Amino acid sequence: DAGVIQSPRHEVTEMGQEVTLRCKPISGHNSLFWYRQTMMRGLELLIYFNNNVPIDDSGMPEDRFSAKMPNASFSTLKIQPSEPRDSAVYFCASSSESKGGETQYFGPGTRLLVL
Amino acid sequence: SQQGEEDPQALSIQEGENATMNCSYKTSINNLQWYRQNSGRGLVHLILIRSNEREKHSGRLRVTLDTSKKSSSLLITASRAADTASYFCATVLYGNNRLAFGKGNQVVVIP
Numbered sequence: 001d002a003g004v005i006q007s008p009r010h011e012v013t014e015m016g017q018e019v020t021l022r023c024k025p026i027s028g029h030n031s032l033f034w035y036r037q038t039m040m041r042g043l044e045l046l047i048y049f050n051n052n053v054p055i056d057d058s059g060m061p062e063d064r065f066s067a068k069m070p071n072a073s074f075s076t077l078k079i080q081p082s083e084p085r086d087s088a089v090y091f092c093a094s095s096s097e098s099k100g101g102e103t104q105y106f107g108p109g110t111r112l113l114v115l
Numbered sequence: 116s117q118q119g120e121e122d123p124q125a126l127s128i129q130e131g132e133n134a135t136m137n138c139s140y141k142t143s144i145n146n147l148q149w150y151r152q153n154s155g156r157g158l159v160h161l162i163l164i165r166s167n168e169r170e171k172h173s174g175r176l177r178v179t180l181d182t183s184k185k186s187s188s189l190l191i192t193a194s195r196a197a198d199t200a201s202y203f204c205a206t207v208l209y210g211n212n213r214l215a216f217g218k219g220n221q222v223v224v225i226p
Contacts, residue, residue: 004157031212043158043203043216056213091157095212102146102207104214106157 002026004107006092012113018080021110024073025094033104034067034077035091043091049075050097082114125221134191136220138204139184145209147180149189152201152219161189161202196226 005024013019025032033048047057049069057067064083069075079086089111093104128134138147146165150158164171164180164187171178177190191198201221205214 033214042218045213045215048213050212056211093158097212102148102163102212103160104158105160106150108157 004092004094004105006090006107006110008110009108010111010113012115013082014115015083016081017114018078019082019086019112019114021077021079021090021092021112023075023077023092023107025075025092026096026105027073029094029096029105030072031095031097032069032075033093033095034075035093036088037091037109038088046077079112082112084114087112087114124218125223127223127225128194130194130196130224130226132194134194134198134222134224136189136202136204136222137186138188138217139186140204140206141185142208143182144206146207147178147187148205148207148214149176149178149187150203150205150216152203154200158203191222194222194224196224198222199224 004026007022031050034046035043036046037043044059046059047067048055052069065079067077089109091106091109093106095104126134144166146163148163149161151161152158162173162176162178164178166182169180175192180187201219203216203219205216
């Protein structure tokens with residue numbers, strides 16, 4: 001299994017630009033999580049999906065952030081417009097209810113820098 | 116939301132020594148998990164301990180859970196340079212599969 005795949009691995013953009021982060025969960029996993037990691041705030045859960053349906057988006061910072069999961073094998077996290085304070089590492093993780101559902105498998109992350 | 120909080124925050128030890136990290140949390144949990152993060156990488160699941168368990172082993176890892184004190188410890192025995200990483204505890208409440216992470220422990224194992 002290839003594990004959770006995220007793209008791009010690095011993104012540098014200018015303030016005001018739209019940023020789209022992509023995630024492919026492990027095949028067969030039905031839960032998908034988006035996290036943000038910064039030195040100041042640590043690891044924060046932004047949103048999670050179960051069977052492609054958003055279950056909890058209370059961690060999404062504001063309206064500039066949106067996430068979609070159009071099918072079981074793909075999710076996007078979009079920031080529009082981006083701001084320097086959005087600079088962070090964004091992780092996607094997936095888990096499987098049929099295998100207990102509790103262990104999450106993380107992707108390598110997308111390191112975002114907004115100038 | 117509740118979070119695990121690790122203590123100490125940073126630990127530097129010699130190869131071969133044992134490393135112990137602690138984690139505390141605030142409310143009743145379903146289970147508690149420990150994850151490792153190597154520099155520049157994603158998190159890797161190490162071990163899960165359920166609320167009705169008191170101790171669990173996996174290779175050189177030993178995890179304890181004291182629900183009366185709402186705390187857990189992770190012991191790495193006979194540490195190796197490759198154990199250098201950040202270690203996070205995360206709690207899961209009943210009824211959902213969200214992970215609430217602590218701030219992490221940086222462990223440096225000196226060869």
